[in-house]
Amino acid sequence: MTNKLILIDGNSIAYRAFFALPLLNNDKGVYTNAVFGFTTMLLRILEDEKPTHMLVAFDAGKTTFRHKTYGEYKGGRQKTPPELSEQFPLVKELLDAFNIMHYQLNQYEADDIIGTLAKHGEKQGWEVNVISGDKDLLQLVSNKVKVSLTKKGLSDVDTYTPTFMEEKMEVSPEQIIDMKALMGDSSDNIPGVPGVGQKTAVKLLKEFKTLEVLYENLDKVSGKKLKEKLENHKEDAYMSKELVTIECESPIEISLENITYNGYEPNQVSAIFKDLGFQSLLTRIEGDVTIPVEEKEELSNLEIEVLDKVEDNIFTGVEAFEVEMLGDNYHLAAIEGFGLVNENKKYFIPTDVAIKSDAFKRWAEDGKYKKWVFDAKKVTVALLKHDIQIKGIEFDLLLASYLIDPSENHHDIPAISHRLGQKQVLFDEEVYGKGAKMKVPEFDELVNHITRKANMIYLLKEEVEKELEQNEQLELLKELELPLSIVLGEMEALGVQVDVDRLKHMGEELKERLQTIESEVHELAGETFNLNSPKQLGPILFEKLGLPVIKKTKTGYSTSADILEQLQNKHEIIPKLLVYRQLGKLQSTYIEGLLKVVHKDNQKIHTRFNQALTQTGRLSSIEPNLQNIPIRLEEGKKIRQAFIASKDGWVIFAADYSQIELRVLAHIANDEKLIEAFNNDMDIHTRTAMDVFHVEADEITDNMRRQAKAVNFGIVYGISDYGLSQNLGITRKDAKTFIDRYLNSYPGVQTYMDEVVQEAKQKGFVTTLMNRRRYLPDITNRNFNLRSFAERTAMNTPIQGSAADIIKLAMINLNEKLKEENMQAQMLLQVHDELILEAPIEELDRLKEIVPSVMESAVELSVPLKVDYAYGKTWYDAK
């Protein structure tokens, strides 16, 4: 195998990186853009080229041997900006971490070092690749030596081989020197021959091959003026030649053996990336960053006191507290026991002992006694069922862990503990088993497990809070998520009243209609089959009935609604299938699904809001999901008639933010036009249509508005041109045109989009209004898909996440306000941009004031927030 030598022009690449990337600094206030760009280039080279030898050469200082020839060499050059010069030491540190040799030599330039080593490598028959941004180096190109020059940005390079050179430059590598001698180089202050630029130089060299031949045959040069100039500046030309010629025999003190490259130590690189704040590059490190191998640690003995009675004096006022339940539906599960840890002792309190104890209740309900818990909402709901209203929760390990990194999949106590190096706790699976085999272990083991969990909360609180503090997220936890979790707990525990009879009635009706359609479809298909099976349906549609295949999935034909819609008129079976799908969905998911989760005792549904799941900061809702109850199609919307107020004379009251995401966008992008549109309370989709289609309001057709709406939708959800094209049934190219026109119309938005992506590249994450974070390691991935996805996420998450922040704050404030005003009205649900409450009719007038005003004033943006509301006997009627 031949050796492969990579020679990098350090100064040149650092310069390119510096000017290609915006000037951002890391958390320590140090500028790192050049280092960052340098690093991405380095990683790319290592991944692609797999060099065996490597060196980064730097210029040594102000004067070089060339100054003796020409005092004005590189004169008049702009001084290196201090923001860049301070980054050179960092680049060298970085190279050290990569175990890459770097070198500079007094009186010589990086070019000379590179030239010298390139010749050495060439002589050995090695493959040599020179990387720079400086065209002068092209003179080194040969059959063995390739030169890669950075193009505009950093990611793109042109690699010059002798053939590519002839093609692109129209001269040979040797002629580069003569060309430069003739044309000069203003950036290096090399005179050349005045009036001779690249064009003329190339023309001359094509004819005469070398500078020497040219001057020997000066009389053959056509053009009187040109001849004169050449004659008068002969000396300049020869001197210039000397200046641009790379010294390939510079007295370097290193040799090829010194610069073998044996790869880097992942840990060292990881350390410096973290130090520089290059989170996003951590994933590019090849090889394992040895997270000291997760070794199974024996559990040491833990001194636990199992209480048979709770005394007031066991509480210190600061305790970690774990409420353990088996299975995750805390509305149904029984409490297995409590763990309690404070600075003095570790206790296990059996469920009965605690809930029957006045002392326990006194402690729990007294806000002066501070509690550190895992999942404040679960704790709140679980205790509420035993008539205990817990107060004084001041730390929640679940929420903290989520805020630190929402992309982490496992936010349970053992997983978090192990991540932070605390191993003295088992995973639930180890204790309880999993799946069908899940069961409560014997008492001692249970006591141990639960108390250890409480102990972990106690041990980790400080460290986790410190990290939040460093990320400026402590307020987000203490003032937003934690108070919200209490509010959510109350909402969940209260539950939503369901009209079960109505659901059942709808179910019976549906059942009949479904049966009718099913037999009709079987009739049309000429055979019976399972309508719910795409696998059976596919062959019938596309083989037996011969309908055109529009799209395939990896296992067969696609039969999704958008495909079927395109086949609407091809066969009468299609519309029937579509109705069947629609009704079937209602039946299985919404009628049967909801009936399954209605609590028998009170005919209420108690959903659970997952507050530590989504990547954007939104809530999700499970068992059942009450955030996707049908609304678009009338048939489905009727499901909402089954959601009713819990008392006679009460109503459902729903309030929703109008265009909150686009308002947030107007604010954070600070886009003049968008801000103006909202300040004038314009119809935003119409406004967008005017801007995208360049027409007046009265010329806008329904279709134009529909398309504009889809574009806005795309902006808010960060969809791609492909997504938009699917959405509108247009080509990707047209979709891209729409997006481009949108961004041209709103330059503030364009700038924001560019900046937020750059910021994500530098920092590795994006943030929302209230400092929620989302890490985007793929933002520098070289896989186009992954990178594009990360880029869209970078643009979208601050928008959607900030909207989530705002409604969360509004919920806390509204809850507060309702209590303050002694209202009976209660929040029931949150559906991303809307709040659903129930309230006595008598409170309606006040609610109409309070709810919108609290929601609208949650934060002050550069545009107003607008809230619409409606109410009625059922959720359906609150429209």
Place this chain on the structure above:
DNA sequence: AAATTCACGC
């Protein structure tokens, strides 16, 4: 039990 496909909301 896990993967696949489909469909509902924002």
Place this chain on the structure above:
DNA sequence: GACGTACGTGAATTTA
């Protein structure tokens, strides 16, 4: 120019 492309939950079917 290719790549497969908003986030969630849940149902039914199929595969393993």
